[in-house]
Amino acid sequence: AQVTESGGGLVQTGGSLRLSCQASGVSFSADAMGWVRQAPGKEREFVATEAWNGDKYYADFVKGRFTIARDIGAESMTLQMTSLEPEAPAFSYCFSGPRPAMIRAGQATFSCQGPLVTVSS
Numbered sequence: 001a002q003v004t005e006s007g008g009g010l011v012q013t014g015g016s017l018r019l020s021c022q023a024s025g026v027s028f029s030a031d032a033m034g035w036v037r038q039a040p041g042k043e044r045e046f047v048a049t050e051a052w053n054g055d056k057y058y059a060d061f062v063k064g065r066f067t068i069a070r071d072i073g074a075e076s077m078t079l080q081m082t083s084l085e086p087e088a089p090a091f092s093y094c095f096s097g098p099r100p101a102m103i104r105a106g107q108a109t110f111s112c113q114g115p116l117v118t119v120s121s
Contacts (some may be wrong), residue, residue, distance in 0.1 A: 001026030005094040008115030013086050019079040021094035023044040031096050034103040035079050039090040049103040057100050086121035
């Protein structure tokens, strides 16, 4: 079982990026899925998560700019990020776990590091 992530890259301030996560062999319809990020040399930081029942949770810094969505049939999940603000480049991680609280705590049953997300000013 695993999750794989794609997307990310370089974007200008105010731009948009889309992250995608593909699950394989995990309990996609029963587990929570989400994203955390980690800038080099910094603590891991929760971004967003969606529970098995569709409840969604976002970090305060998201401020309504990001949208997490799950396609149960395709066992995939996306994070659409808009109005991106300049900040330190950070790796995004797709997380899978039994509960949203676990992901919000930066823990996962399965995880995959995606590309660096860089927002230039």
